[in-house]
Amino acid sequence: MDQETSASPAMTFSLLASSAPVLAPRVGKLAIPGRKTIATPHHVPLTSRGTVPHVAHDVMRDHTEINSLYAGLEDFIAKKNAPVYKTPAADHESPLKKFICVAEDMPLILGPRRFPPIPCPPANTSTSIALLTSVGFTQLSAPEYVKAVQKLRPDIAVGMVDLANKQPGSKRRGKMVDRTHAWTRDALEQLYGDSVAEKDKSKSAYFAPVLPLDNAQQTLYLDDLESEFRWDISGLALYQSASLGFVPESLANLPRLLFSEPETPHTILRDISLGADLLTTPLLGASSDSGIAMEFAFPAPAALEEGKSKPRPLGVDLWAGDHATDTSPLGEGCECYTCKNYHRAYIHHLLLAKEMTAWALLQVHNFHVMDTFFAGVRESIQRESFEQDVETFARVYASSMVESSGEGPRLRGYQLPANGPNQPRRMPKVYGALEDVIQKFAESQSEIATPDTDASGLVEHGFAEKL
Amino acid sequence: MSTAAPARKSMPSALTFDRHAKCSTTKARASTLHLPHGSVPLPIFMPVATQASLKGLTYDQLRETGCMLCLNNTYHLGLKPGQAVLDAVGGAHKLQGWDRNLLTDSGGFQMVSLLQLATVTEEGVRFLSPHDGSPMLLTPEHSISLQNSIGSDIIMQLDDVIATTSPDHARIKEAMDRSVRWLDRCIEEHKYPERQNLFCIIQGGLDLELRKQCCEEMVARDTPGIAIGGLSGGEAKEEFCKVVNTCTDILPEHKPRYVMGVGYPEDIVVAVALGADMFDCVWPTRTARFGDAIVSSGTLKLSHKSFADDFGPVEEGCTCTCCRPTDQGGLGLTRAYMHHITAKETVGAHLLTIHNVHYMLTLMGKIRQAILDDQYPAFLRKFFSDIYGGDKSKFPEWAIGALQGVGMDLLADS
Numbered sequence: 040m041d042q043e044t045s046a047s048p049a050m051t052f053s054l055l056a057s058s059a060p061v062l063a064p065r066v067g068k069l070a071i072p073g074r075k076t077i078a079t080p081h082h083v084p085l086t087s088r089g090t091v092p093h094v095a096h097d098v099m100r101d102h103t104e105i106n107s108l109y110a111g112l113e114d115f116i117a118k119k120n121a122p123v124y125k126t127p128a129a130d131h132e133s134p135l136k137k138f139i140c141v142a143e144d145m146p147l148i149l150g151p152r153r154f155p156p157i158p159c160p161p162a163n164t165s166t167s168i169a170l171l172t173s174v175g176f177t178q179l180s181a182p183e184y185v186k187a188v189q190k191l192r193p194d195i196a197v198g199m200v201d202l203a204n205k206q207p208g209s210k211r212r213g214k215m216v217d218r219t220h221a222w223t224r225d226a227l228e229q230l231y232g233d234s235v236a237e238k239d240k241s242k243s244a245y246f247a248p249v250l251p252l253d254n255a256q257q258t259l260y261l262d263d264l265e266s267e268f269r270w271d272i273s274g275l276a277l278y279q280s281a282s283l284g285f286v287p288e289s290l291a292n293l294p295r296l297l298f299s300e301p302e303t304p305h306t307i308l309r310d311i312s313l314g315a316d317l318l319t320t321p322l323l324g325a326s327s328d329s330g331i332a333m334e335f336a337f338p339a340p341a342a343l344e345e346g347k348s349k350p351r352p353l354g355v356d357l358w359a360g361d362h363a364t365d366t367s368p369l370g371e372g373c374e375c376y377t378c379k380n381y382h383r384a385y386i387h388h389l390l391l392a393k394e395m396t397a398w399a400l401l402q403v404h405n406f407h408v409m410d411t412f413f414a415g416v417r418e419s420i421q422r423e424s425f426e427q428d429v430e431t432f433a434r435v436y437a438s439s440m441v442e443s444s445g446e447g448p449r450l451r452g453y454q455l456p457a458n459g460p461n462q463p464r465r466m467p468k469v470y471g472a473l474e475d476v477i478q479k480f481a482e483s484q485s486e487i488a489t490p491d492t493d494a495s496g497l498v499e500h501g502f503a504e505k506l
Numbered sequence: 507m508s509t510a511a512p513a514r515k516s517m518p519s520a521l522t523f524d525r526h527a528k529c530s531t532t533k534a535r536a537s538t539l540h541l542p543h544g545s546v547p548l549p550i551f552m553p554v555a556t557q558a559s560l561k562g563l564t565y566d567q568l569r570e571t572g573c574m575l576c577l578n579n580t581y582h583l584g585l586k587p588g589q590a591v592l593d594a595v596g597g598a599h600k601l602q603g604w605d606r607n608l609l610t611d612s613g614g615f616q617m618v619s620l621l622q623l624a625t626v627t628e629e630g631v632r633f634l635s636p637h638d639g640s641p642m643l644l645t646p647e648h649s650i651s652l653q654n655s656i657g658s659d660i661i662m663q664l665d666d667v668i669a670t671t672s673p674d675h676a677r678i679k680e681a682m683d684r685s686v687r688w689l690d691r692c693i694e695e696h697k698y699p700e701r702q703n704l705f706c707i708i709q710g711g712l713d714l715e716l717r718k719q720c721c722e723e724m725v726a727r728d729t730p731g732i733a734i735g736g737l738s739g740g741e742a743k744e745e746f747c748k749v750v751n752t753c754t755d756i757l758p759e760h761k762p763r764y765v766m767g768v769g770y771p772e773d774i775v776v777a778v779a780l781g782a783d784m785f786d787c788v789w790p791t792r793t794a795r796f797g798d799a800i801v802s803s804g805t806l807k808l809s810h811k812s813f814a815d816d817f818g819p820v821e822e823g824c825t826c827t828c829c830r831p832t833d834q835g836g837l838g839l840t841r842a843y844m845h846h847i848t849a850k851e852t853v854g855a856h857l858l859t860i861h862n863v864h865y866m867l868t869l870m871g872k873i874r875q876a877i878l879d880d881q882y883p884a885f886l887r888k889f890f891s892d893i894y895g896g897d898k899s900k901f902p903e904w905a906i907g908a909l910q911g912v913g914m915d916l917l918a919d920s
Contacts, residue, residue: 087851088846088847088850088851089843089846089847090847090851090853090854091853092851092852092853093562093852093853094853095562095567095853095856095857095860096837096839096853096857097567097570097827097837097860098564098567098856100837101566102564115846118814122814122815122842122845122846125815125817126817126842127817137817138840138842138843138846139843140837140838140839140840140843142832173850363587363591364590364591364594364595366595366596366600376564380564380565380566380603381602381603382603384587384591384595384601385558385601385602385603387587388557388558388586388587388591388601389557389558389559391586391587392557392558392559392582392586394557394558394559394561394562395559395561395562395852395855395856396559396560396561396562396563396564397559398852399562399563399564399852399856400564448852451850503630503633503642503643503644503645503648504642504643504645504648
């Protein structure tokens with residue numbers, strides 16, 4: 040076992056193999072004293088304003104295996120002197136965890152922006168990046184971000200990086216490298232530098248960004264990561280799968296957190312096979328929002344492989360009408376809380392009725408599927424059958440996610456791209472011709488459900504008869 | 507209208523009602539209602555899970571609040587998922603995975619309040635389909651048949667609902683008489699009286715004479731429980747109290763009494779003193795979604811900026827999952843965090859819904875204990891004092907008057 044301990048923070052990352060290969064799948068253990076251990080490869084649950092969307096804190100605690108969280112600073116700093124900085128906490132506690140009310144043993148990763156980030160029209164500057172808070176666009180300066188890390192004490196801080204909204208030209212690429220290089224140097228100096236008193240050195244582990252650019256374009260920066268910065272960084276944050284191939288040999292022992300938006304589990308498997316340790320999987324939440332119960336396992340069950348007439352879908356669209364009376368669980372034999380207590384007909388009804396419980400229950404199921412998938416991946420790598428299992432998986436399952444036939448929850452401003460000139464309306468216009476009906480609705484005692492069926496539908500429902 | 511229809515169908519009851527104590531001053535009662543899916547301590551507040559789900563909560567979260575009986579709306583379940591699905595799935599309990607009690611309304615209230623051009627005839631409610639405008643008819647038979655398919659433990663008769671504030675006395679009387687006739691049709695149609703309890707609904711607007719007549723007619727039908735309907739429609743609170751007080755004077759002691767649509771804490775504590783046992787209202791769960799927390803001093807608008815850096819629990823000493831500190835198995839949520847997510851994340855609505863439902867149920871528990879200890883008048887004085895910061899001059903006139911009517915002086919020193 041190859042153990043790697045980095046300088047000041049107490050985080051350790053150990054790989055369960057004698058070497059730490061580049062461009063090969065690997066199993067490891069990320070341990071922070073007093074926190075839950077993360078077995079890698081693992082997905083990183085993404086939060087919005089400190090919550091895993093639709094998953095209330097008690098549901099997360101009681102019915103999911105969530106063992107780490109990623110939060111973006113932009114979700115907390117809408118105002119100057121934001122409340123998050125005033126959270127009372129003891130020296131050994133993270134004020135950010137206190138603020139979002141999660142247990143101290145929950146590993147927490149902080150980055151400047153939520154993930155996936157909404158592209159910001161304002162440009163980054165040489166000292167700051169543009170971000171979107173719930174009240175609009177603003178700039179976060181590099182020193183401000185370092186102060187936030189010092190104050191909020193996350194377990195892992197992802198370094199500030201200069202990313203371009205669109206394919207950068209050569210001039211822009213140069214700036215991206217120079218800025219990120221400078222920001223990383225300054226951040227490390229302020230967090231762990233010689234000028235910082237021993238007791239004030241940050242306990243947060245620092246993940247240095249690797250730019251989504253060619254190796255050659257960021258050579259100087261990568262060289263510094265290997266030499267000058269080496270003992271202050273605890274991991275690498277990557278922004279495209281291709282970067283997994285550039286990781287210098289001497290940094291191979293560091294955990295790699297890949298910020299990407301894989302569209303299918305096939306893509307996740309590819310990234311793992313290239314050596315990603317921690318992966319973001321926004322497709323999980325997106326599936327829940329669109330009423331899809333994910334259904335795939337790794338390695339693909341042998342039974343599925345035999346009857347391989349046509350590829351298995353990667354999920355079930357619960358908006359589809361054929362689930363209306365189906366009292367079977369979302370996934371066959373699934374052990375999650377949702378599947379043990381509820382059924383497809385209920386989720387289908389909740390989606391149609393636009394009830395929030397639908398998304399909560401789908402999240403619980405989809406987290407379980409994703410957790411089980413990653414557990415299968417780790418076992419497969421350890422059994423050294425990963426490559427073969429990936430091939431089988433690709434044969435058994437469809438190549439893209441199922442399409443949803445319904446709508447997701449209402450999106451808030453900070454979850455939406457800024458309005459552009461030619462962008463379609465995100466939500467249909469609902470007010471207008473029926474003002475007086477709406478007035479009545481507003482005054483009525485009960486919740487509203489506008490029947491979306493015609494008279495014969497009502498008859499069919501046994502609700503009333505036609506005259 | 508005939509006072510006693512000949513050969514009335516016998517009315518079995520699927521409930522037992524144990525009375526434990528009666529307040530020695532007011533008409534408040536503490537009892538236990540045994541229903542097919544468990545026992546419910548009365549007086550009780552019932553949260554409204556309109557479309558077979560309580561606003562984002564799992565049924566384990568609802569159980570955790572102590573809820574033994576919640577509402578579904580027949581109108582909504584009739585539209586989605588519809589009777590055929592309910593029959594195929596085996597009823598609303600199976601649909602939503604709730605093994606405790608359910609109560610459904612008749613659907614008539616939504617017909618009249620939500621739909622334009624609904625007209626009530628002797629046959630039923632005529633309305634235009636909200637989708638394609640074709641004429642439709644909802645009869646007492648339809649309503650009961652749907653509620654039979656839903657399988658709720660308590661079902662309500664279809665009644666002729668009109669606004670209590672209506673000035674048309676003849677129409678109010680007609681509605682009252684018709685509600686009685688419709689009750690007979692509901693009783694006739696009801697297929698499962700041995701496992702679903704049909705409650706009648708007393709109508710009669712704000713006219714106490716009509717209310718008395720209606721009580722007598724309906725009590726003669728011997729339904730397992732009795733509801734007082736047509737209130738909470740914007741009438742003055744004095745009028746509301748008079749109606750409840752008049753009805754409870756006549757209603758038999760040995761049956762549960764349900765005041766429909768009533769749910770502000772102040773209204774509930776007074777109505778309990780007037781002898782009512784059961785209440786429902788969407789207000790606690792709706793207001794939660796707007797970021798309002800119910801606490802003993804009233805409501806807190808958590809979206810207000812003054813809570814942005816308030817790191818105390820929503821209510822100090824509250825034992826709900828949200829407010830309880832983590833070392834007591836709770837979540838230790840702060841007002842600051844609720845402010846941060848309220849109206850922005852669905853989780854904010856889930857968590858405040860838990861708190862508000864728990865608050866209402868705890869309030870009912872305290873009311874019940876006070877009645878059992880024969881301390882209800884003292885409880886009432888403290889309750890109003892907490893809300894109005896001890897300033898008796900601010901106590902509402904209607905509450906003082908209503909409680910005087912049952913022999914209690916709210917302004918006296920305990």
